[in-house]
Amino acid sequence: MSQSRMAARAIVIKSESELACMRQAGSLLAEVLQLLVQEVRPGLTTAHMDALADRELKRRGAIPSFKGYRGFPASLCVSINDEVVHGIPGDRVMAEGDIVALDVGAIYQGYQADAAVTVPVGKVSPQAQRLIEATRGALEAGIATARAGGRLGDISAAIQGHAESRGFSVVREYVGHGIGKEMHEEPAVPNFGLPGRGPLLKAGMALALEPMVNAGGWRTRLAEDGWTVLTADGSLSAHFEHTIAILDGGAQVMTAPPGD
Numbered sequence: 001m002s003q004s005r006m007a008a009r010a011i012v013i014k015s016e017s018e019l020a021c022m023r024q025a026g027s028l029l030a031e032v033l034q035l036l037v038q039e040v041r042p043g044l045t046t047a048h049m050d051a052l053a054d055r056e057l058k059r060r061g062a063i064p065s066f067k068g069y070r071g072f073p074a075s076l077c078v079s080i081n082d083e084v085v086h087g088i089p090g091d092r093v094m095a096e097g098d099i100v101a102l103d104v105g106a107i108y109q110g111y112q113a114d115a116a117v118t119v120p121v122g123k124v125s126p127q128a129q130r131l132i133e134a135t136r137g138a139l140e141a142g143i144a145t146a147r148a149g150g151r152l153g154d155i156s157a158a159i160q161g162h163a164e165s166r167g168f169s170v171v172r173e174y175v176g177h178g179i180g181k182e183m184h185e186e187p188a189v190p191n192f193g194l195p196g197r198g199p200l201l202k203a204g205m206a207l208a209l210e211p212m213v214n215a216g217g218w219r220t221r222l223a224e225d226g227w228t229v230l231t232a233d234g235s236l237s238a239h240f241e242h243t244i245a246i247l248d249g250g251a252q253v254m255t256a257p258p259g260d
């Protein structure tokens with residue numbers, strides 16, 4: 001889940017034992033997300049996906065972190081086509097040609113993990129496929145740039161550069177975030193920025209990187225449900241997210257899929 005407002009707290013540096021707890025949360029979350037991806041097919045409702053997420057998280061001893069967060073009514077965000085993030089599951093049926101962003105969060109033994117992927121439903125347009133690949137690539141570019149001693153702006157610039165070089169735009173109003181005992185901690189992690197700027201990255205920081213990339217312009221609008229974020233121009237949008245730990249010399253993905 002992305003952050004829309006800046007919190008006013010200090011950046012928390014996690015101990016190795018705290019990062020170990022976060023890896024456990026991340027590992028079980030990645031398993032659940034992989035099950036969800038495998039379940040996607042035309043004709044299923046988004047409520048079906050939410051029920052699966054809720055059941056599989058609880059079966060692993062985790063608490064679905066989204067449910068009740070500022071009143072969000074579900075354990076999973078499902079955002080289809082021009083929906084950017086925070087789509088509420090319900091009666092909507094996934095159809096051939098849709099692109100579906102699945103965003104899920106877990107709390108395990110007091111620590112949080114947050115991850116998202118966008119998947120095609122059956123055969124999708126070449127543009128939709130390119131958008132998905134560019135957004136996944138933008139997240140990978142951000143992760144590859146993250147390291148202790150660098151700056152947060154290095155990550156932001158890598159994400160933005162990857163998406164924009166492929167002809168797409170990055171959302172400005174919603175950003176990634178620090179994560180730990182709380183889902184949204186400092187710092188905010190914008191998907192746009194300049195290298196060498198922003199907070200110094202230190203070993204033990206945990207961040208949720210989450211590029212939201214639009215096929216058209218970057219502007220968004222909020223649906224009447226108060227949650228679903230849509231592209232302002234009706235263009236397609238994709239979303240990928242990993243929870244990572246900043247380490248000396250690089251970053252570790254704590255929500256890597258099983259077998260990765």
Ligand code: MG
Pocket residue numbers: 001002003114115176177208210241
């Ligand atoms: Mg998030």
